Amino acid sequence: MKTDKTQYQNMVKLASPPSTHLKNWALSFLIGGAVCAFGEGLSLFFKHLRMSEEQARAMVPVTLIVLTAVFTAFGLYDRLAKHAGAGLGVPITGFANSIVSPAMEFQSEGRILGVGMNLFRLAGPVLVYGSAVCTLYGVIYYFFIR
Amino acid sequence: MPRRVGKYTVELPSRPFIAGRAAIGGTIEGEGPLGQQLDDIFPEPKFDESSWEKAEVRLQLAAIVRALVASQRKAEEIELFFGGDLLNQCTATSFAQRDYSMPLAGVYGACSTFALALALAALSVDGGGFRRTMAAASSHFCSAEKQFRFPLEYGGQPTPTAQRTATAAGAVVIDTDEGNALSAHSAHVSQVIFGRVMDLGVNDANEMGAAMAPAAADTLIRFLRDTKTSPADYDQILTGDLGEIGSTLFRGLVRKEAGLDVSPVHQDCGVLLYDTARQDAGVGGSGIGCSAAVLCADALPKLERGELKRVLFLGTGALLSAISPMQSETIPAIAHGVLLVGE
Numbered sequence: 001m002k003t004d005k006t007q008y009q010n011m012v013k014l015a016s017p018p019s020t021h022l023k024n025w026a027l028s029f030l031i032g033g034a035v036c037a038f039g040e041g042l043s044l045f046f047k048h049l050r051m052s053e054e055q056a057r058a059m060v061p062v063t064l065i066v067l068t069a070v071f072t073a074f075g076l077y078d079r080l081a082k083h084a085g086a087g088l089g090v091p092i093t094g095f096a097n098s099i100v101s102p103a104m105e106f107q108s109e110g111r112i113l114g115v116g117m118n119l120f121r122l123a124g125p126v127l128v129y130g131s132a133v134c135t136l137y138g139v140i141y142y143f144f145i146r
Numbered sequence: 147m148p149r150r151v152g153k154y155t156v157e158l159p160s161r162p163f164i165a166g167r168a169a170i171g172g173t174i175e176g177e178g179p180l181g182q183q184l185d186d187i188f189p190e191p192k193f194d195e196s197s198w199e200k201a202e203v204r205l206q207l208a209a210i211v212r213a214l215v216a217s218q219r220k221a222e223e224i225e226l227f228f229g230g231d232l233l234n235q236c237t238a239t240s241f242a243q244r245d246y247s248m249p250l251a252g253v254y255g256a257c258s259t260f261a262l263a264l265a266l267a268a269l270s271v272d273g274g275g276f277r278r279t280m281a282a283a284s285s286h287f288c289s290a291e292k293q294f295r296f297p298l299e300y301g302g303q304p305t306p307t308a309q310r311t312a313t314a315a316g317a318v319v320i321d322t323d324e325g326n327a328l329s330a331h332s333a334h335v336s337q338v339i340f341g342r343v344m345d346l347g348v349n350d351a352n353e354m355g356a357a358m359a360p361a362a363a364d365t366l367i368r369f370l371r372d373t374k375t376s377p378a379d380y381d382q383i384l385t386g387d388l389g390e391i392g393s394t395l396f397r398g399l400v401r402k403e404a405g406l407d408v409s410p411v412h413q414d415c416g417v418l419l420y421d422t423a424r425q426d427a428g429v430g431g432s433g434i435g436c437s438a439a440v441l442c443a444d445a446l447p448k449l450e451r452g453e454l455k456r457v458l459f460l461g462t463g464a465l466l467s468a469i470s471p472m473q474s475e476t477i478p479a480i481a482h483g484v485l486l487v488g489e
Contacts, residue, residue: 008348011399015391017307072299078302081301094301098300100299102297106297108197
């Protein structure tokens with residue numbers, strides 16, 4: 001072909017529609033904000049049930065995780081997340097969905113080789129680099145900050 | 147016996163014909179513009195099976211059975227079966243054949259598989275070694291997502307260039323023309339051309355149409371040169387699954403490389419299968435089943451009815467694996483061509 005890779009990349013750029021950034025940002029801000037507001041509401045609700053500050057703080061993520069699992073199981077979460085983007089991905093809801101969805105998907109390969117081996121397929125990077133950064137910070141804290 | 151035309155194209159003088167055809171789709175395909183033309187629609191994604199992969203086997207089997215019935219042949223009369231799918235090691239195809247005794251030649255050309263299988267099945271008949279062959283191919287949205295992307299219920303945001311893998315299957319029975327009453331109103335395979343691997347550096351697995359457009363353009367240009375024809379000599383140039391963006395690029399490339407305008411006759415199976423304005427299908431369909439089902443549900447019936455006389459079918463395939471993009475590989479693509487003619 002006479003068209004080289006650089007020329008073709010330009011053709012592709014021209015032909016492809018741009019990501020609708022503004023809409024995505026607005027939606028993720030609004031839905032992410034709504035999730036956080038809902039979490040705040042939950043916290044007030046649990047305190048109203050005479051839970052301590054500490055208990056209420058633990059109960060909020062637990063509730064969000066359970067709700068995400070239920071929404072994922074009924075096939076509603078991915079439909080919402082398609083529009084919400086980071087709004088659902090960044091809060092703990094995204095993490096919960098990334099564990100529940102492979103758990104559902106790999107049922108057909110059995111409990112051990114399927115669910116067991118694939119449960120952290122998507123959450124794995126978060127766990128790996130999350131713990132790595134925590135360890136690094138722990139070392140820095142121990143030697144320099146403490 | 148096949149006869150070479152030009153450098154790459156092969157003519158099939160015995161004109162093997164499509165004696166039976168079938169196209170099956172899933173719910174979303176059934177709700178699309180071609181829904182009424184599909185031979186059967188499987189309403190539930192798992193079809194009561196225990197896995198997506200088993201469901202895909204059922205899909206391909208349904209297409210095979212219906213094509214056999216339409217051709218008035220029994221499975222035992224098929225002398226060679228060409229088929230393929232997107233699953234690792236083409237398991238949908240080989241598992242579907244457990245119920246049959248047809249000699250199997252599994253083929254893989256990613257989404258160009260149906261065109262590849264069809265070309266080989268027609269060549270085998272024209273070569274004289276086989277009287278009756280079959281070509282079939284399938285893909286399933288859920289099994290493809292599982293293998294190439296994310297679990298189905300994972301909440302991700304599709305990029306604006308993403309296409310939807312069709313839950314669909316298509317199958318054809320190819321028979322020798324001589325003395326067969328069915329052949330009078332059927333489509334015949336007149337010429338075939340095989341693809342070359344083309345890679346213009348697209349590395350995003352969400353830009354399949356862009357990755358495949360150069361391959362389609364290359365095959366079309368070689369075919370037109372070999373046969374000394376122009377796009378106006380065809381009623382339809384039907385690409386496999388370029389989608390809306392890939393189609394634009396394909397037309398642009400053909401214009402740039404050969405100075406030819408294909409837009410009046412160009413159609414794309416991925417664009418035909420879904421109504422992208424109304425359905426959640428990105429910029430169009432993709433997957434092996436997409437071109438297989440659209441060819442069997444739309445172009446072949448139109449050839450049989452005489453609404454179209456000459457259709458150049460260009461099956462397009464992106465030859466990546468689930469891991470190759472992670473290894474920073476670009477996406478090579480291929481396109482195989484089959485010229486189908488009506489009476």
